[in-house]
Every structure is written in C-alpha cells, then in structure tokens.
Amino acid sequence: MQFDALSTPALMLDRNILLRNVAAMSARMKENGVALRPHLKTSKSADVARLATNGHSGAITVSTLAEAAYFLGKGFTDITYAVGFVPSKAPQAAALIAQGAKLNLVTDSLAAAQAMTAIEGDAVFPMLVEIDCGDNRAGVLADGPELLDIAQAIHEATNMELVGVMTHAGHSYGASNIAGVKAIAEDERSAVVHAATRLRNAGLPCPIVSAGSTPTAMYAEHFEGLTEMRPGVYMFQDLTQLSRGVCQRGDLALSVLASVIGHNRHAGHILLDSGALALSKDIGANAAWPDTGYGDVCDLTMQPFEGLYVSQVSQEHGIVPISDDSAFSRIPVGSKVRIAPNHACITAAAYSSYNIVEGDRVVDEWDRVNGW
Amino acid sequence: MQFDALSTPALMLDRNILLRNVAAMSARMKENGVALRPHLKTSKSADVARLATNGHSGAITVSTLAEAAYFLGKGFTDITYAVGFVPSKAPQAAALIAQGAKLNLVTDSLAAAQAMTAIEGDAVFPMLVEIDCGDNRAGVLADGPELLDIAQAIHEATNMELVGVMTHAGHSYGASNIAGVKAIAEDERSAVVHAATRLRNAGLPCPIVSAGSTPTAMYAEHFEGLTEMRPGVYMFQDLTQLSRGVCQRGDLALSVLASVIGHNRHAGHILLDSGALALSKDIGANAAWPDTGYGDVCDLTMQPFEGLYVSQVSQEHGIVPISDDSAFSRIPVGSKVRIAPNHACITAAAYSSYNIVEGDRVVDEWDRVNGW
Numbered sequence: 053m054q055f056d057a058l059s060t061p062a063l064m065l066d067r068n069i070l071l072r073n074v075a076a077m078s079a080r081m082k083e084n085g086v087a088l089r090p091h092l093k094t095s096k097s098a099d100v101a102r103l104a105t106n107g108h109s110g111a112i113t114v115s116t117l118a119e120a121a122y123f124l125g126k127g128f129t130d131i132t133y134a135v136g137f138v139p140s141k142a143p144q145a146a147a148l149i150a151q152g153a154k155l156n157l158v159t160d161s162l163a164a165a166q167a168m169t170a171i172e173g174d175a176v177f178p179m180l181v182e183i184d185c186g187d188n189r190a191g192v193l194a195d196g197p198e199l200l201d202i203a204q205a206i207h208e209a210t211n212m213e214l215v216g217v218m219t220h221a222g223h224s225y226g227a228s229n230i231a232g233v234k235a236i237a238e239d240e241r242s243a244v245v246h247a248a249t250r251l252r253n254a255g256l257p258c259p260i261v262s263a264g265s266t267p268t269a270m271y272a273e274h275f276e277g278l279t280e281m282r283p284g285v286y287m288f289q290d291l292t293q294l295s296r297g298v299c300q301r302g303d304l305a306l307s308v309l310a311s312v313i314g315h316n317r318h319a320g321h322i323l324l325d326s327g328a329l330a331l332s333k334d335i336g337a338n339a340a341w342p343d344t345g346y347g348d349v350c351d352l353t354m355q356p357f358e359g360l361y362v363s364q365v366s367q368e369h370g371i372v373p374i375s376d377d378s379a380f381s382r383i384p385v386g387s388k389v390r391i392a393p394n395h396a397c398i399t400a401a402a403y404s405s406y407n408i409v410e411g412d413r414v415v416d417e418w419d420r421v422n423g424w
Numbered sequence: 425m426q427f428d429a430l431s432t433p434a435l436m437l438d439r440n441i442l443l444r445n446v447a448a449m450s451a452r453m454k455e456n457g458v459a460l461r462p463h464l465k466t467s468k469s470a471d472v473a474r475l476a477t478n479g480h481s482g483a484i485t486v487s488t489l490a491e492a493a494y495f496l497g498k499g500f501t502d503i504t505y506a507v508g509f510v511p512s513k514a515p516q517a518a519a520l521i522a523q524g525a526k527l528n529l530v531t532d533s534l535a536a537a538q539a540m541t542a543i544e545g546d547a548v549f550p551m552l553v554e555i556d557c558g559d560n561r562a563g564v565l566a567d568g569p570e571l572l573d574i575a576q577a578i579h580e581a582t583n584m585e586l587v588g589v590m591t592h593a594g595h596s597y598g599a600s601n602i603a604g605v606k607a608i609a610e611d612e613r614s615a616v617v618h619a620a621t622r623l624r625n626a627g628l629p630c631p632i633v634s635a636g637s638t639p640t641a642m643y644a645e646h647f648e649g650l651t652e653m654r655p656g657v658y659m660f661q662d663l664t665q666l667s668r669g670v671c672q673r674g675d676l677a678l679s680v681l682a683s684v685i686g687h688n689r690h691a692g693h694i695l696l697d698s699g700a701l702a703l704s705k706d707i708g709a710n711a712a713w714p715d716t717g718y719g720d721v722c723d724l725t726m727q728p729f730e731g732l733y734v735s736q737v738s739q740e741h742g743i744v745p746i747s748d749d750s751a752f753s754r755i756p757v758g759s760k761v762r763i764a765p766n767h768a769c770i771t772a773a774a775y776s777s778y779n780i781v782e783g784d785r786v787v788d789e790w791d792r793v794n795g796w
Contacts, residue, residue, distance in 0.1 A: 059489070059516060061796055093739055115740045117431070135697060135740045136685035138758045144431060160686050163757040188691045189741055196690065222738060313508035314532050318568065319560045325507060329773050330796070333705040366594060367465055367769050368487045368507045369561055385535040386510045397739050401701050401774065404795055423776055424433055424702070 053414040055352055055388060060311040061330035063403040064390065065418070066354075067410050069305035070287060074104045077269065077286050082107070086275045089113050089132060089262065091284030094397040097406065098126035099418040104287055113282045117144045122421035124153045132156040132262070134218065134282065136182065136190055139167045146175035156215055156260070158182050160191045162198060165205040168212055176213055179206045180260060181251075183219040185243035186236065191219060194247040203256050216260030217251065219244040220282070224267035228340065230297055237272035240265070245277035267298050288396040291344055292336035306400060307354060307390040308347070309407075310370065315380050322383060324349075324362065324370035326391060329402050331365060334395035346370065347391040349383075352412065354390055357382065362391060425786040427724055427760060432683040433702035435775040436762065437790070438726075439782050441677040442659060446476045449641065449658050454479070458647045461485050461504060461634065463656030466769040469778065470498035471790040476659055485654045489516045494793035496525045504528040504634070506590065506654065508554065508562055511539045518547035528587055528632070530554050532563045534570060537577040540584055548585055551578045552632060553623075555591040557615035558608065563591060566619040575628050588632030589623065591616040592654070596639035600712065602669055609644035612637070617649035639670050660768040663716055664708035678772060679726060679762040680719070681779075682742065687752050694755060696721075696734065696742035698763060701774050703737060706767035718742065719763040721755075724784065726762055729754065734763060 074090075081088040090104040093115035101112055101123060111130040114120045120131050121144075129152055137145070137157040148155050159165055160182040168177065181202050184191030192198040199217075207214045221240035227233045240263045251258040263275075264282035266289075275281065288306040289299040308330055314323035328346075337344040349360035349372055360379060364371040370391075374380070383389055393399035400406075401422055408416035446462075453460040462476040465487035473484055473495060483502040486492050492503050493516075501524055509517070509529040520527050531537050532554040540549065553574050556563030564570040571589075578586045593612035599605045612635045623630040635647075636654035638661075647653065660678040661671040680702055686695035700718075709716040721732035721744055732751060736743040742763070746752070755761055765771035772778075773794055780788035 056512070059513060059796065136695060138683050138685050138697075140428070140683060140758060140760075141431060160688070161757045163687075164685070167758055184688070184690070188688075189736075189738065189743065190686050190688065190695050193690055198689075311510050311512060313510050313536070314562050315535075316532070316556070316560075316562065317570075318556070318565055323508060323562050325510075328706065328770055333707075333770065334700070335705075364561075366561065371561065385533045386512065386539055388512075398700055398705065402795070422774070424431065 055309060055412060055414065058309055058407060058414060060309050060388060061326040062309040062407050063400060064307045064309050064409045065406040066305045067408050067415070069303060070100065071103065073287050073289060073303055073305060077283060078107055080270070081281060084275050086278055087111065087280040089280045089282050090287070091134070091282050092119060092123065094284045094288055094400065096400070096420040096422065097418050098123060100287060101128060111280070113284070116424045117141060118421055118423050120148055120153065120155060124148055124151060130154045132180070132282070134158055134220070136160060136164070138164055139171055142171045145177065146173050149175045154178065156180055158218060159202065162202050162205060165202050169209045171211060176211055178213045178215040180216050180218045180262065181247070183217055183244050183247045185219040185221055185240040187220060187222040189222055194243040199247055199250060200254055203251050207256050214257050216258045216262065217244050217247045218260070218262035221263070221265045221268045224265045225292060225296070227267065227296060230271055233267040233271045233298070234273055237268035240268050241272060241275060241278060248277065266293065267296070270298060285396055290396040291348065291392055291394045295337040295340035295344065304354065304392050306396045307350065307392055308399065310389050310391055312383050312385050312387050312389065315385055320374055322372040322374060322379060324372060324389070325368060327365040327369045328367050331362065331370065331391060331393055332395065332398040332402065333365065334398045336394045344394065347393050350390045350392055352388065352390060354392070427681060427784060427786065430681055430779060430786060432681050432760060433698040434681040434779050435772060436679045436681050436781045437660070437778040438677045439780050439787070441675060442472065443475065445659050445661065445675055445677060449655060450479055452642070453653060456647045458650055459483065459652040461652045461654050462659070463506070463654045464491060464495065466656045466660055466772065468792040468794065469790050470495060472659060473500060483652070485656070488796045489513060490795050491793055492520055492525065492527060496520055496523060502526045504552070504654070506530055506592070508532060508536070510536055511543055514543045517549065518545050521547045526550065528552055530590060531574065534574050534577060537574050541581045543583060548583055550585045550587040552588050552590045552634065553619070555589055555616050555619045557591040557593055557612040559592060559594040561594055566615040571619055571622060572626055575623050579628050586629055588630045588634065589616050589619045590632070590634035593635070593637045593640045596637045597664060597668070599639065599668060602643055605639040605643045605670070606645055609640035612640050613644060613647060613650060620649065638665060639668070642670060657768055662768040663720065663764055663766045667709040667712035667716065676726065676764050678768045679722065679764055680771065682761050682763055684755050684757050684759050684761065687757055692746055694744040694746060694751060696744060696761070697740060699737040699741045700739050703734060703742060703763060703765055704767065704770040704774065705737065706770045708766045716766065719765050722762045722764055724760065724762060726764070
C-alpha cells in the first residue's frame with residue numbers, strides 16, 4: 053500500500069530504522085554483560101517487544117497494568133511494572149500473577165510496603181525498592197535511612213518477596229551534551245549499586261540491580277554492579293533525543309503522516325490536519341531547539357523542509373508558519389507531509405495502531421495497548 | 425460503586441453538573457432563537473450528545489471522520505465535520521453519506537474546492553466555506569476575494585452543494601475577561617454574517633450561517649443573522665475556561681481520579697500515578713493562573729487542596745510540590761485525589777470511557793470514540 057492510501061493523521065513506524073535501533077542496543081547490552089529489560093511504555097506493542105527482546109531473556113518493563121495484562125496475553129511473563137505501586141491495585145496485580153506473570157512491583161514508601169501486608173489472598177508480590185539517583189522524581193536516597201526500613205518491611209512480610217533495587221535517571225533527558233549524559237549515567241549506576249550493597253550488607257537479598265534510561269544505556273562508560281538496564285525510547289527515538297545529540301536524524305523511526313488542509317495567505321501559514329491530539333502538546337525538544345515547536349515538517353522520505361515546523365496546535369489543527377510564499381507551492385493543499393514528533397511516547401499514545409513502513413510503502417499494521 | 429473501587433487513573437464525569445451545563449446552553453440558544461449544533465469534539469460520546477441535543481434538532485458538530493462514523497452509528501444524521509476537508513478523505517465521507525449522513529464539509533481553499541470536482545462516484549458533498557473572524561487559524565477573510573471564488577466553484581460543481589458559511593472564534597479562549605469575550609463574539613458574528621450577505625448578494629445560496637465557541641456562545645450580546653452556534657467545551661468546562669471567568673468552579677464536570685503513590689520527603693513533593701498521558705501536557709490555564717501547572721489537586725468532593733497542583737509530569741507520574749510537611753498527612757500514600765484538568769478536550773482523549781459520577785458514587789460507564 054502506498055502512503056496516499058492512508059487517511060490522515062496516521063502514525064508511521066519505519067521498520068528498518070526500528071530494527072537498527074533495537075539491534076544496536078541489544079548488542080551494546082550484550083557486549084557489556086548487562087541484561088536488557090526493555091521498557092515498552094513507548095511502543096506498547098507486542099510486535100515491537102518481540103524485536104526488542106530478541107536474543108535476550110524476554111524480560112520487559114511496563115508503565116501501566118494494562119500493558120502488563122496485554123504483554124502477558126502475548127506470552128511475556130517476566131514483567132516489571134515500573135511505577136510506584138499502591139495496595140488498591142493489588143487485585144489487578146494478583147490476577148496477573150495468578151495467570152502466570154512474574155510481576156515485579158516498585159515502591160519507595162514504607163507506608164505502602166506496610167499496607168501491602170494487609171492484602172488478602174494467595175499472591176506473593178515481588179518487590180523492588182526505588183532509588184532516587186538525582187532525578188528528584190520518585191525513589192528514596194541510596195544512603196538514607198528509609199531504604200533499609202522499606203526493604204526490611206518487605207523482607208519480613210509473608211506476601212512479598214524482596215527482589216532488589218531499581219532507579220531511573222530521567223534527568224539524563226535534560227543533559228545538554230553527551231559528557232553530561234555520561235556523568236548522569238555514573239550517578240545512576242553508583243546510586244543503585246550502593247543501595248544494593250547496603251541491602252546485602254544488612255543481610256537482605258538483592259538479586260536485581262536495575263537502572264536505565266535511553267541516554268544512560270547508550271552512553272554509560274560501564275555498568276559494573278548492575279544486573280539489567282531498562283531503556284525504552286531508543287527503539288523509536290524522537291526530536292527530544294535528537295536535540296540532545298543522543299541520536300542522529302536517521303534514527304527517528306516514528307512519524308505522523310499529515311495532510312495539508314489549507315493555505316492561510318493573509319496570516320502567512322500552512323494548515324495541517326494534525327494538531328494537539330495527533331502530535332501531542334509535548335515540546336521537549338524546544339529546550340535545546342526553540343524553533344521545533346510541536347514537530348518538524350518533513351517530506352514523505354523524512355527529509356525536513358528547511359524552516360518548516362508546527363508552531364501552534366489546536367485540537368485537530370497544526371499551524372506551520374512560512375517566511376515566503378514559495379512554501380505554498382512546495383506543499384500544496386491536499387498534499388501529505390510527515391511530522392517528526394518531540395516525544396515518541398506521548399505522540400504514539402493517541403493511536404491504536406502503527407502503520408509499518410518500508411521505504412515508500414506501508415507493509416503491515418501493528419496494534420498497541422493504551423489506557424490503564 | 426464507590427470511588428475506591430476504581431483503578432487509577434480514571435476519567436470521572438459528574439452527571440449533575442453536565443446536565444446543568446447542557447441545560448443552560450440549550451435554554452440560552454432557545455431564548456436567542458439560534459439553533460444549537462453542539463460540538464462533540466470534547467465528549468466524543470453518544471450519551472453526552474443525546475443530552476446536549478435534547479430539545480433541539482439533533483444536529484451535531486464533529487472534529488474527525490471517526491466521530492462522524494460513530495455518531496452516525498448512534499443515530500445522529502445531521503453532522504458538520506468542522507475541520508478543513510481535502511479530497512483524499514472523500515472515500516470516507518462518501519461512505520457516510522451513502523449510509524444516510526447529511527455530512528457538511530468545510531473548506532477555505534479554492535484549490536481543494538476545485539480538486540473536489542474530480543472525485544468520482546455518486547456522492548454530493550454539502551460544503552461550507554470557512555471564514556476567519558480574527559482567530560488567525562483557518563478561514564478566508566469575510567471581505568476578501570477568495571470567499572466568492574470558492575463559493576462559486578462549489579456552486580458550479582455537480583458533486584457539491586453550497587450550504588453556507590461558518591467561523592470559529594477560537595481566540596475567545598485567550599480573552600482575559602468577559603468584556604473581551606463579548607467583543608470577540610461580535611467580531612465572530614459580524615464576520616460570518618457579512619460573508620453570508622456577500623454570497624447572497626452574488627446570487628449564491630447560503631442557508632447556514634454558523635459560528636460558535638463556548639465563550640462567545642455564553643456571552644455574545646446577540647446572534648442576529650446567525651442560524652446556528654457550535655459550542656463544545658461548555659458541557660464539561662475546565663480550568664482554562666475557569667481561569668478566564670467563563671465559568672464557575674462548580675461547573676467543572678470532568679476530573680481525573682489519581683492515587684498518591686509516593687511521598688518524596690527529600691525533594692518535598694507528593695507523587696501521583698497521573699502524569700502526561702492521564703492529564704495531558706496542556707497548560708492552557710497557566711496563561712492566567714501560573715500556579716495551575718497540569719491541574720489542581722482536589723479532594724474526592726472536588727474541593728481544591730489550597731496550594732496543591734501538579735507542577736511537573738512525566739509519562740505516568742505527576743509531581744505535586746508542597747510547602748510544608750502537613751500535606752503529607754492530608755493526602756497519605758494510597759489515598760485518592762481528583763485533578764481538575766486544564767483542557768477537557770485534550771485530557772479526555774486519553775480515555776476510552778467515562779466513569780459517570782453522582783455525588784460519591786459511580787453510577788454508570790459511557791463510551792467515547794478516539795482516533796481518526
């Protein structure tokens with residue numbers, strides 16, 4: 053099928069770029085002797101998960117229990133749900149465990165760990181303690197008192213099993229260059245390894261020592277003491293990663309196919325049928341590249357039209373300002389363009405499936421799971 | 425069902441507030457002798473559409489062809505698809521017309537109108553010409569030369585029917601007070617009425633003279649010359665409208681139920697399981713209210729916790745900064761809160777259904793249609 057047969061907006065995933073991206077990360081993790089537990093929060097797709105885990109154990113990371121249920125249904129049994137768990141979600145988690153999932157849960161809260169002990173039923177929940185390695189989002193400090201209190205409470209409970217520690221250097225997305233990423237990668241590694249050492253010194257089990265973000269997985273100097281990495285967006289990459297130098301333009305696997313629906317000559321802009329829902333309102337690349345707006349406008353081969361970007365979005369409209377009228381003839385009304393999005397994870401979430409692209413043809417359609 | 429039985433994040437719609445909001449707009453349109461063609465881009469729900477069209481003709485507005493197909497399947501036949509149309513979408517539109525839809529399409533492009541004449545098949549497409557009333561998004565100027573050229577091209581075509589003119593004062597969302605809204609409402613009205621007059625003076629038909637946004641529908645001084653209004657977000661309202669004084673806090677029908685999943689004591693914030701996907705990255709209210717972030721944190725009765733708002737989001741995490749530790753005891757780990765979103769249309773799009781709420785109970789579940 054040619055692109056012209058697709059109704060717009062449509063989500064496009066370039067299979068060859070995807071294959072290259074997952075192969076590179078797979079090889080890097082193997083070379084470094086670290087298990088790869090890819091994060092499927094970006095793709096939410098079993099087809100992508102099969103490629104990303106190829107040659108590895110099949111272990112995966114998810115961001116919602118809906119993803120966990122979907123991937124379990126597709127045969128993935130070793131799953132880490134990497135968002136802080138609370139007992140009110142125990143019925144869903146217990147059901148997945150009963151269906152055969154080895155479902156690792158995460159907490160950074162003594163209160164949550166203590167409340168878990170009151171959950172009724174047969175399920176034994178594998179638990180990871182989350183460490184804050186400098187991201188300042190979730191997690192306890194690796195050298196603070198809470199770590200051992202939480203780990204001890206989990207270890208003593210009859211319905212939980214302490215399986216280790218995990219961290220996520222989300223602040224690596226904000227590094228302005230690769231030297232900055234390398235420094236954050238070392239902070240990430242050393243924090244979670246230090247936490248693991250404290251647990252073991254206290255006589256507590258810690259088989260899993262888990263870290264990972266795409267920038268730190270790609271650029272860490274070494275992974276000593278880590279048992280696994282959990283990168284995710286590397287599979288697709290996006291303008292946010294590109295703007296930080298984490299990837300090259302040719303690594304962008306995801307795009308949105310849009311139609312030109314109007315030329316506003318009095319206002320000096322081109323109108324696309326892809327707006328806040330089709331692209332998302334994420335503007336992550338703008339911190340480094342202010343003229344990225346909601347995405348770069350590219351031709352059907354993903355070559356950027358110089359100077360053309362989506363500057364404003366409303367629900368179903370994207371506005372592309374132009375500096376001179378020649379842009380009107382380059383992308384006439386009715387023509388199609390491809391938009392490189394800021395943040396693949398957020399843009400993809402508006403779609404229920406991927407159009408799988410090879411060159412100028414759509415060769416397949418892959419589903420994805422949304423919601424919670 | 426009690427709120428506690430819901431897994432989070434969950435989309436909540438307060439039925440009594442919805443009923444009050446739709447009744448007020450319905451009455452206002454009737455008093456002013458203007459037909460109401462509510463925009464369903466916010467709710468994307470047939471249950472909501474039935475309430476919003478109650479006592480009116482059943483005419484509706486949609487923002488995607490997926491919505492048009494969904495609502496046609498639910499018995500709504502008089503539909504305006506209010507985003508610029510291009511011929512590549514003709515197969516979908518023709519299929520809906522063949523199934524009984526009176527599907528009004530929109531253009532502001534002579535090139536698109538001319539290209540429409542080449543579409544093969546039996547369908548006759550009802551067409552509205554879009555007018556720019558000052559929003560500077562889509563539309564031709566009411567007094568410019570393009571209007572009559574486009575209208576004439578449509579009128580002369582055998583597969584199109586010129587049914588009128590339409591405009592949307594999207595810039596009314598940016599007005600800082602009601603006086604500003606009233607001025608924009610008059611610009612909106614006078615522009616589209618002027619365009620209609622020009623068409624009629626040229627001997628062209630113009631049965632539909634359509635305008636509308638929630639602020640202008642609520643506050644216009646009069647609607648002389650208009651045949652219909654197309655407001656949408658008034659049904660749910662949101663923080664963006666509230667921050668402009670368009671509605672009251674008690675008019676907010678939509679919220680997101682979130683769980684507290686962590687207390688980060690060293691960073692001084694509370695973690696919610698509702699982030700960029702559950703709330704969206706829209707920060708529309710921040711222009712007027714900088715301390716709104718990604719949404720207000722409210723208790724289960726929708727009373728705001730003073731000073732608590734979601735300042736940062738990542739994909740599945742929301743961060744609520746606190747000024748002193750008392751907030752930790754007010755919303756402990758495991759407890760649930762409700763978030764009032766910035767922009768109802770964008771937040772709701774992440775969910776496949778609404779939990780319909782009356783008081784502290786969930787009384788029903790209504791579906792919605794997403795995608796394109």
